[in-house]
Amino acid sequence: MIQATSVVFDYSLSGAILAAAVLGHFGLWIWLYNRINASGFKRKTIKRTEKAFVLSCGLIPLGILLIELRFHGATSIIESGSFWAKLSVVTKSYSVIVILFAIAVAPFWILDRPQFAISKNRFELMESEDLSQLQHPESNAALYIQGSGFRRMAKLPGNQIVSMQRNRKRLLIDSLPDDLDGLRIAHLSDVHLTGQLSTSFYRLAIDWLSDQSPDLIVISGDIVDYESALQQIQPVFDGLSAPLGTYFILGNHEKRLPVPTDVCDEFCAMNWTDLGVSNAIARKGNTVIQLMGNELPWFQRHPTRSEAEPAIETHERAWRLGVSHSPDQFAWGIANRCKLLLCGHTHGGQIRFPVIGPVLVPSRYGARYASGVFSKGETLMHVSRGISGVHPYRWGCMPEASILELAARG
Ligand SMILES: [Fe+2]
CATH class of the missing domain: 3.60.21.10 (Metallo-dependent phosphatases)
Structure with a gap:
């Protein structure tokens, strides 16, 4: 019973960290997209940078998924209660960066709602x-x-x-x-x-x-x-x-x-x-x-x-x-x-x-x-x-x- 509760807790904690990372990931790239389009750079530079941001926003999660599947396999990660612990250093580092970003900007984002x-x-x-x-x-x-x-x-x-x-x-x-x-x-x-x-x-x-x-x-x-x-x-x-x-x-x-x-x-x-x-x-x-x-x-x-x-x-x-x-x-x-x-x-x-x-x-x-x-x-x-x-x-x-x-x- 104690072990089952512990597994549920581990899953919930890992899931919460993953959800925060997903939110932080999209938040970061949207934040950058908004700022580049407010800048006075040449239009060509803005549009190229904007495309790079959109690509990064899509390709980074895909890259992370491929890395994890390559090293662990989907079943191996999910079988473990605390799948967060099994993720690679690259995934963990990127997740921590975007979660910290989300924590830093969240209060301003809320206050900026219409x-x-x-x-x-x-x-x-x-x-x-x-x-x-x-x-x-x-x-x-x-x-x-x-x-x-x-x-x-x-x-x-x-x-x-x-x-x-x-x-x-x-x-x-x-x-x-x-x-x-x-x-x-x-x-x-x-x-x-x-x-x-x-x-x-x-x-x-x-x-x-x-x-x-x-x-x-x-x-x-x-x-x-x-x-x-x-x-x-x-x-x-x-x-x-x-x-x-x-x-x-x-x-x-x-x-x-x-x-x-x-x-x-x-x-x-x-x-x-x-x-x-x-x-x-x-x-x-x-x-x-x-x-x-x-x-x-x-x-x-x-x-x-x-x-x-x-x-x-x-x-x-x-x-x-x-x-x-x-x-x-x-x-x-x-x-x-x-x-x-x-x-x-x-x-x-x-x-x-x-x-x-x-x-x-x-x-x-x-x-x-x-x-x-x-x-x-x-x-x-x-x-x-x-x-x-x-x-x-x-x-x-x-x-x-x-x-x-x-x-x-x-
Ligand atoms: Fe306009």
């Missing part, structure tokens, strides 16, 4: 609906997809690539000037014109935003992926205007273009303002709004933009609105005393699991800023899930177009 990281007391969701369902409930794929890759993937159950959520959020801002109370900002991000989706898909968002009569419009990067898709800019954004101006920056995906500034030329020809090269000023009543763009770590087109130093130039008393492609620049927004920072890049993680939420998020902070509203001090950051992407899948993570209404806090 339910803990989002500043729920700094915004109200006023309206939220799936525009594509409202207009064409059954035939989204036929209407909105041009590319065969996207069409195949769209058939997978629950894939939301041709959904489009419209949402209106009231953001509660500290010390908001009376002139800006009720200001409506249209925030679009990660448009990703690739030729895979039709102009009518993007117009779902553009037409709705236009109908909302926003005071100003901002795109926070990743507008075009391929040179051939530059021609889609004009039909997609045609007619979108706002009394306080229309503004854009570039994102990491513009790095794929032979001449990234071709995108800027197209937008400037439509009277949009390029915040990647200079700050801009808009006025509402007696209040000056200073708009500042940040394309780090991918572009540094602005002469004084730097992650380390605040770039306060003129208009010391202006109300500052920052636009950054990556939410990793939150500290920059705070240092520059931006009251609001608009970001994208992370696509909300593209896949959100029940309870744990997003896992693969290209940010040095992992899933913390995947999407939503975040605050630190007087700076509020809105991270959009974007309206498209190059990967033809989204689960639990609908594309979104947002109207942000400013309201005074307290």
Whole structure:
């Protein structure tokens, strides 16, 4: 009896160690994958490193399995109560490394879940609906997809690539000037014109935003992926205007273009303002709004933009609105005393699991800023899930177009 209990205990202990090692293994490679995609390395370097990480994640467990089978055989390991003790030094060493890694990052990983990281007391969701369902409930794929890759993937159950959520959020801002109370900002991000989706898909968002009569419009990067898709800019954004101006920056995906500034030329020809090269000023009543763009770590087109130093130039008393492609620049927004920072890049993680939420998020902070509203001090950051992407899948993570209404806090 005592011996049987001891065998069960040994099995349980070995099983628990093995489970922790499996968790640590995937945790380590996902952690690395997220960070490399947040870096400013050349795109080719990032993609090669990313492939190496994915291969390592798959091949290491396979290699370990082959080593153990070669030296012990499956039955020999399982027959022993404490199979952990019989494993090779290589397996044990790797397991200890990944288990220690898991123990070190687990508290941060838990705290970075959306339910803990989002500043729920700094915004109200006023309206939220799936525009594509409202207009064409059954035939989204036929209407909105041009590319065969996207069409195949769209058939997978629950894939939301041709959904489009419209949402209106009231953001509660500290010390908001009376002139800006009720200001409506249209925030679009990660448009990703690739030729895979039709102009009518993007117009779902553009037409709705236009109908909302926003005071100003901002795109926070990743507008075009391929040179051939530059021609889609004009039909997609045609007619979108706002009394306080229309503004854009570039994102990491513009790095794929032979001449990234071709995108800027197209937008400037439509009277949009390029915040990647200079700050801009808009006025509402007696209040000056200073708009500042940040394309780090991918572009540094602005002469004084730097992650380390605040770039306060003129208009010391202006109300500052920052636009950054990556939410990793939150500290920059705070240092520059931006009251609001608009970001994208992370696509909300593209896949959100029940309870744990997003896992693969290209940010040095992992899933913390995947999407939503975040605050630190007087700076509020809105991270959009974007309206498209190059990967033809989204689960639990609908594309979104947002109207942000400013309201005074307290
Ligand atoms: Fe993107």
